[in-house]
Structure formats: structure tokens, C-alpha cells
Amino acid sequence: MILVIGATGTIGTQLVYQLIEGSYPVRTFTRSPEKAAKFGHKVGVAIGDLDDIETLARAMRGVKRCFLITGGTKQDQNALEAAKKTGVEHVVKISTQEAGWTPVQGHGHWHKEREELLRASGLTWTFLRPCMYMNFALSWVESIRAENAIYSGGGTGKLGAVDPRDVAAVAKAALIMPGHENTAYELTGPELLSFGDMAAILSKVTGRQIRHIDISDTEQGEFFSKMGVPEYTVDGLVETFSLIREGWARENFGASFA
Template identity: 35%
Template sequence: MILVTGASGTVGRHVMQLLQQSGHRARAMVRARPGRTMPPGVDVVQADFEDLASLRRAVADVRAVFLLTAPDTPTPDHDMALLAVARAAGVSSVVKLSAIGTGERFGTATVGAWHHMAEDAVRASGLTWTILRPSSFASNCLYWADAIRAGQPVPNLTGDGEQGVIDPRDIAAVAVAALTDPAHAGKTYTLTGPELLSLPDQANQLAEAIGRPVVTVDVPPASAPQQLLASGMPPAAVEATVIGTAWARAGHNRILTDDVATVLARPPAAFRDWARRHREAFTGAP
């Protein structure tokens, strides 16, 4: 049995689908969320990272865990809680979803500081481990959908900083390979798409896909904290976001790797293809 945390989310749902399609037993760990259900027949366990009893139920009879945590306020505590119950239950391996640039110093700050602590915990857990560090998700553009449908500009916190934007389905495919093949044990993979794109580049490719303009408006680093706080983001999450976006704006995420191609024996998907598949989200029309 393979436990997939975050199973109803952007990457986790693709991990579940791929595991099912390849005949592996998989259990979806979810929190109760109205309107977000798993397909019929899926082994589902309702659990919360802050409820140890529920985590123990989730890891019962599990061999491997796909560890994806997305706390509202950045913290390694959720990763550590799951690792503790997994180790006690005899789980043998873990694949941790982290983020590109984790642990790098940027001025006086550390990029992905909470991921860095969680990665250290994974390596020290006693479990066989693989760590995945994906670049910017193509699906982050879905946050623009309301603005685009309303003809409004989308905010650009990363300026002209280029990134190796990656399709979440490729992240999931690498995760499944790591969960099912011991050849990936002890590896840290930096996962990118096939080309470097700035946010305006993404907007241009998305505009081509949907047949309408996508306008961006630059949000200078000095203005970003106030805008993010006004959106309702918790202060600690704002701090982490500001560090990460300033790091990318400064060109430090101008990174392409061959890791997706090496693991999957095929090239990663292009952002343009992702945009075409998701055009309905931005137009309301198939």
C-alpha cells in the first residue's frame, strides 16, 4: 500500500491516478473539503497532520508515503508528524515534495526555509527517501483565471525572472517512479520544464492558447508584502512568498535540468501544451 498525502490537490490527484492506472494499491489521505471527492472505489482515509491518531490510521499497513504538505503558515511540523508515525508503523520509504532552491541563501534569508528543515527530517528519518524539488508550477496560472475572465491584469511578482515552469503531471510521474522503483532511493531531483519562461512569457503563451490578451502588471518587491497581506495570506506565508519571488526575480531560478527526462525517459511537457489543455478555465468555453 502507498499512502498519498494531499491526494485531492494539484499533484496528489495525478499521483493517485497514475498509481491506480499502473495497478499499485494506493490510499488517498484527505481532509474533509466540500466538493472535493475522490473517484469511486478509491481507498480514502480522512486525516489531519495535527491529529496524530488520524495519521496513525492513515499509515496502517503502508509501505511507502508520498509526502506533500501545504500548511497555510509555513512549518515543517506536518512533515515531522507524518514521519514519526510512519517510522513507528514500519513504513519503509518516503518521497518528499519540496521546492526548487530550497536551502539557498538569498541575502540574509533562506529560500524555502521550512522545506529545508523538512528535508533534513526526511534524510534523518531512517526511511529510504527521495526528494523532489520542482520549479514553478504551470498550474499557478489558474490563480489568474478570474482576473483574465474579467479582462483585468494579473500581478507579476517575479518581473523578468525566468523559471523552468513545469507541468504538475510531470512532477506526479516522477513521484510515482520514485515510489515504485528503488533505483531512485537517496536521490534529490530538481524538476523543471523544457524551457525558461518569465511570467510575461507565460502570459503571452496563455494568450495564444485562449485567443484573448493576458496583461500583466509588475508588483515591485516593496509593494508585494502589503498586497499579499491584503489578500488574506498569513504573515509567515507572506514572508516566505516574498523571499521566493524576490529570489526568482533576481534570476536565481533560471535553471533547467534533465532530471524529468532522466527519470521518465521522455522530455517534460511544455507550458504551451499545459495552457491549451486548460483553456476552459480561463475562458469558460471548451
């Protein structure tokens, strides 16, 4: 049995669909049965909360492999404690690209700290370190509608944004096939794009003339807060965007780390 924590989110949803397609036994972990209803009857649903270790332990009964997305260090600790208690062997964890950079940078600090918890747990691990998800573009819907503009603090820096379905496909491989144990993968899309390049692509597919408008770090932080990004990750994300502006994402594009 594979447990997917974060099953109703961007990556988790794609992962569950891909596991269903392959007829793998899958159980979703969610606070909301309504959100998991979209997966239908082929999927088990464990109702629980990452802040409640007992619900995690219940969900992990009979589970050998677990996909993990959390919102904070305590939640990782809870999940790992429950995993050890219940005999889970392998945890595939979503991290971020900057956690693999040397030195660790921006939002990577937050993820690296929690990678280390899993590394030290004695469980088998796989870290997936994606670049920005392509669906980040959805955060620009309002400004595109209102003024044909996308806003970012990335300047003319380039990054290898990745399709969430590809991240899910790698997660699936790590969960169902041997050979990915105790390994970290940096996940990028196929090409480096600046935010200006993204505006050009969006212009082409929408038939509008969309431009990229550069914003300051402060404005980028406000943008993330407005998006609902948890406050404790805003500073790290702002730093990541300033690193994109400085060329870090380009320099590290396609490198892989173990």
C-alpha cells in the same frame, strides 16, 4: 500499499490517478471523504489530520511507501513519527526548487528545514523540488477576466514552470521503482519563460491581449495572502519572486542536486 498524503490537492490528485492507472494499491489520506470520493472505489480512504498523529498511524498500517505534503514542521514531525512506528520504509516528499540552490534561498528555507527532519529520521527519502506549478496561472483568472492582465513581482526574470502531472509522474516513479532512494530531484518544465512570455502564451490560447504587470514585493505578498497562501510561507515566496526577478531561477535552471 502506498499512502498518499495530500491526495486531494494539485499534485496528489494527479498522483492518485496515475497510481490507479497502473493498478497500484493506493490509500488516500484526507480530512474530507467528500473530496476523496472522486477517486472511486479502487482507492482506500483514510480519514485523518496531519495534526493528529493517531490518525496518521492508523492510515499507515500496512503501508511501505508514503507520499508526503504537509503544511508545517509539526505535521512533518507527526508524519515521520507515525511512519517509524508503523514500519513505513520510504517517504517521497514534496519540497521546492529553492531548497536545492546553494545557498538555499527564499521559500526553500521553509522546505529545507523539513527535508532535514526526514533525512535525520532514518527512513529512506526522496525529495521532489519542483519549480512553480504551471497551474499557478489559475491565480490570474480574475485579473485576466477583468483587465486582461497578469500580475507578478518576477519582473523579466525567467523560470522553468512545471506541469503538476509531470511532478506526479516523478513521484509515482519514486514510489514504485527502485533507484530513487535518498535522492533529490529538481523538477522544471522544458523551457525558461518570463511572466511576459506566459502572458503571450495566454494571449495566444485565449485570443485576448494579455499583458504582464510588474508589482512590488509588498504587492506580491498581498497577492499571496489573498490567494490563501499560509502567512508563514508568504515572506519566503515573496523572496523567491524577487530572486526570479534577479535571475536566480534562470541560473539554476536544469541543475540537479543529490
